[in-house]
Amino acid sequence: MTMGKVLYYTLVDLARNRSVLAFAALLFVVAEGLFLVEGEAIKAVLSLVQVVLALVPLVALVFTVVYTYGAQEFTQLLAVQPIGRSAILGGRMLALGLSFLVALLFGLGLPLTVHAPGGTSLVLLVAAVLLAWVFLALGTLIALVNRDKARGVGTALAAWAGAVLVYDALLMALLFAFSDRPVEPFVLPVAALNPIDLARIAVTIQVDLAAMMGYSGAVYKKLLGSGPGIGAALAFMLLWVAWPTVLAFRVFRSKDL
Amino acid sequence: MTRRGILRRPAAWALAMGLAVPAAATTWTVSPKGPHTKLRTVLSTAAANDSIRVLAGTYAEGALVIDRPLTLLGVGAPVIDGGQQGHVLVITAPNVTVKGFVITGTLVSNIHDNAGIHVDGGDDVKLLDNELRNCFFALHLVNTKRALITGNRILGDPATPETRRANGIHMWRCADAVIRGNRAEHHRDGIYFEFVTGSRIEDNLCRGNLRYGLHFMFSHRNDYAGNEFVDNGAGVAVMFSHSIRMTGNRFMHNRGGSAYGLLLKEINDSEVRDNSFTDNTTGLMVDGCNRVRAEGNSFRSNGWALRLFSNATGCTIAGNSFIGNTFDVSTNGDLMLNTLAANYWDRHLGYDLDRDGHGDVPYRPVGFFALLVERIPYAIIFSRSLFVTLLDQAERVIPSLTPDALKDDRPLMRPPHG
Numbered sequence: 001m002t003m004g005k006v007l008y009y010t011l012v013d014l015a016r017n018r019s020v021l022a023f024a025a026l027l028f029v030v031a032e033g034l035f036l037v038e039g040e041a042i043k044a045v046l047s048l049v050q051v052v053l054a055l056v057p058l059v060a061l062v063f064t065v066v067y068t069y070g071a072q073e074f075t076q077l078l079a080v081q082p083i084g085r086s087a088i089l090g091g092r093m094l095a096l097g098l099s100f101l102v103a104l105l106f107g108l109g110l111p112l113t114v115h116a117p118g119g120t121s122l123v124l125l126v127a128a129v130l131l132a133w134v135f136l137a138l139g140t141l142i143a144l145v146n147r148d149k150a151r152g153v154g155t156a157l158a159a160w161a162g163a164v165l166v167y168d169a170l171l172m173a174l175l176f177a178f179s180d181r182p183v184e185p186f187v188l189p190v191a192a193l194n195p196i197d198l199a200r201i202a203v204t205i206q207v208d209l210a211a212m213m214g215y216s217g218a219v220y221k222k223l224l225g226s227g228p229g230i231g232a233a234l235a236f237m238l239l240w241v242a243w244p245t246v247l248a249f250r251v252f253r254s255k256d257l
Numbered sequence: 258m259t260r261r262g263i264l265r266r267p268a269a270w271a272l273a274m275g276l277a278v279p280a281a282a283t284t285w286t287v288s289p290k291g292p293h294t295k296l297r298t299v300l301s302t303a304a305a306n307d308s309i310r311v312l313a314g315t316y317a318e319g320a321l322v323i324d325r326p327l328t329l330l331g332v333g334a335p336v337i338d339g340g341q342q343g344h345v346l347v348i349t350a351p352n353v354t355v356k357g358f359v360i361t362g363t364l365v366s367n368i369h370d371n372a373g374i375h376v377d378g379g380d381d382v383k384l385l386d387n388e389l390r391n392c393f394f395a396l397h398l399v400n401t402k403r404a405l406i407t408g409n410r411i412l413g414d415p416a417t418p419e420t421r422r423a424n425g426i427h428m429w430r431c432a433d434a435v436i437r438g439n440r441a442e443h444h445r446d447g448i449y450f451e452f453v454t455g456s457r458i459e460d461n462l463c464r465g466n467l468r469y470g471l472h473f474m475f476s477h478r479n480d481y482a483g484n485e486f487v488d489n490g491a492g493v494a495v496m497f498s499h500s501i502r503m504t505g506n507r508f509m510h511n512r513g514g515s516a517y518g519l520l521l522k523e524i525n526d527s528e529v530r531d532n533s534f535t536d537n538t539t540g541l542m543v544d545g546c547n548r549v550r551a552e553g554n555s556f557r558s559n560g561w562a563l564r565l566f567s568n569a570t571g572c573t574i575a576g577n578s579f580i581g582n583t584f585d586v587s588t589n590g591d592l593m594l595n596t597l598a599a600n601y602w603d604r605h606l607g608y609d610l611d612r613d614g615h616g617d618v619p620y621r622p623v624g625f626f627a628l629l630v631e632r633i634p635y636a637i638i639f640s641r642s643l644f645v646t647l648l649d650q651a652e653r654v655i656p657s658l659t660p661d662a663l664k665d666d667r668p669l670m671r672p673p674h675g
Contacts, residue, residue, distance in 0.1 A: 040558070043581050046641065054643050168644040172629070175636055184635045191638055204641055212538055212560040212583065212637050220638075 002083045006091025010071075011099065017067075020099045023059050027052075027107030041116035042207060045124060049203050052108065052128050053196055058160050060132040064096060064139030065156045069149045076257050089252045093140055093245065100132040120206040127199035130237040134195050135160075137244035144251045167194045188220060192233075195240045202233055288312035296321060296337070303327055305350075311335045311358070322347045323355075331357030334388070338362040344375040345392070351380040361390040365421050372397030372427070373411075376404065384409060394423040395444065404434040413443030419467050424449040428456075436461060443467075447489065450476040459483050469494050470511070481506055492517040492537060501527040511537045518559065521546050528552075534559055540582070543569045543595075552576045553673060560584065561627075567592040567660070575599050578672040579622070583640065586622040586663070589631050593662040597622070601669040615667040623659040625652035 425441030447463030
């Protein structure tokens with residue numbers, strides 16, 4: 001009950017804040033623009049993949065961190081009331097998660113269903129929502145661990161760059177170094193450890209990767225198109241949502257506010 | 258040849274010379290209701306240059322041989338069923354016409370090239386508007402000049418495994434053939450040529466063949482125009498030939514590990530003009546070719562639009578449009594003795610201050626990632642990663658790995674054709 005109240009008031013606050021609304025509008029404009037410019041819908045979806053994979057984690061991460069710091073006084077106020085700390089954090093994270101969900105459904109889901117209804121669009125939308133949640137959880141954890149706001153935002157940006165750029169760069173360097181060894185079977189699983197890469201591969205393999213990868217492409221496509229494969233990918237993404245969330249709760253429970 | 262055969266032939270000729278000079282040719286009618294019910298009997302008694310009308314019905318008489326110039330006209334699509342004994346129809350004489358039949362029942366064999374219609378030394382043969390249903394080889398021509406093959410429907414069974422399939426139109430040591438408006442589906446190769454020269458292949462459709470839609474080797478001075486090659490296992494592969502013209506063909510949906518819209522290997526002094534390459538794993542692959550001109554082609558939505566290997570020399574790639582491909586151009590080495598000129602590239606972001614329709618600075622279509630994937634194929638899973646996109650842009654601005662000559666000095670600002 002108390003968590004419901006925290007959820008409700010955070011949602012009201014987020015609605016008043018309008019940042020999430022602006023994010024939804026931005027996504028909507030970008031998506032509509034791409035569908036307008038690209039002749040074929042599937043090409044627009046592929047361009048959208050790149051935008052979504054970079055933008056959604058960045059916005060989710062930075063907004064969560066900034067919002068968490070901004071809500072510090074409100075948190076202190078709540079903490080002196082007879083409300084459990086889990087309810088405070090749970091309510092806020094749920095509110096953030098819900099508003100990202102709505103923002104993505106409107107900003108991304110609407111253009112996708114209008115211009116390119118189908119499996120690929122669905123995969124992209126689900127991937128975007130899960131990515132938003134992953135980076136919401138990570139952002140909450142980062143903001144709770146770092147007392148200093150500048151440090152927190154810095155860490156968040158570093159985490160984003162790490163996931164979106166550095167991880168791929170390192171992996172490609174390794175690939176290059178070990179190119180004369182049979183490392184092919186490991187490339188996809190290791191790449192998929194990174195939620196952004198997993199999301200990217202899950203979408204692109206539906207469209208253009210499979211045919212260009214020879215046999216392993218066909219295998220991957222079968223894998224990521226089958227029930228157990230999709231289940232495993234979803235489970236892995238949810239794991240990425242779960243572990244920062246669990247850690248955040250542990251930190252928050254004993255944190256000196 | 259049996260004793261009877263040897264004896265019968267001079268007799269027939271004597272008959273034709275002596276008696277039938279005023280009435281030049283007889284028309285025979287074969288039908289299940291008579292007057293003649295057996296095609297085999299008529300084929301062995303008809304004189305040279307006679308016509309045989311075959312009415313609707315099924316003629317299951319084993320392998321039939323046409324050994325003199327005859328015209329066979331199917332009326333109402335009569336079926337000739339070979340009953341799995343070998344070839345169905347064998348033509349060994351010149352000037353034979355076979356029109357409007359349904360031919361089926363070839364024996365599948367690992368030793369003999371059994372065919373629906375097998376032509377050996379049948380110059381000026383005309384195979385028109387027949388349907389070849391589930392044949393092993395469908396049309397199999399050897400040592401034949403000036404064959405005319407039009408309007409045939411060559412339909413294999415999609416469920417047949419590769420070991421039990423052979424080619425749709427197979428030609429060996431033929432010359433000056435015209436192959437027009439045929440369909441070849443679900444065979445091993447749709448059209449296969451070896452040692453075929455001076456022929457014209459136009460407006461055919463090759464679809465769903467397990468291996469190649471069109472496959473030829475050592476076949477010089479041939480024209481391929483307006484054909485469509487769709488959904489074939491490995492697309493089209495042409496090798497070891499010179500003076501080939503391929504114009505206005507459509508290469509589509511040939512996808513798979515090593516599938517090509519069009520693979521040119523060791524092709525010299527040839528032209529690839531105004532074709533469209535759409536949705537293939539590799540659109541056009543140029544391997545070890547000399548002086549091939551690729552002009553006015555349109556490459557859309559391919560994995561690799563053009564793979565230009567560095568063992569190709571003197572090739573010209575001009576006036577083509579590259580739109581929506583994952584990679585526009587890829588190569589495998591540092592050497593580049595070919596020319597890219599005045600193509601349209603959808604990734605080109607240059608400017609045209611003098612308004613002559615060409616970009617003012619050279620465009621380099623080979624990205625870093627394309628080279629990386631050429632070297633490590635499975636690096637393809639990094640496709641569309643932000644890091645890769647940034648690297649590609651960096652390589653375009655400051656080229657360090659791509660061959661210096663691989664650039665388009667006058668990139669078009671607009672696609673040449675729509």
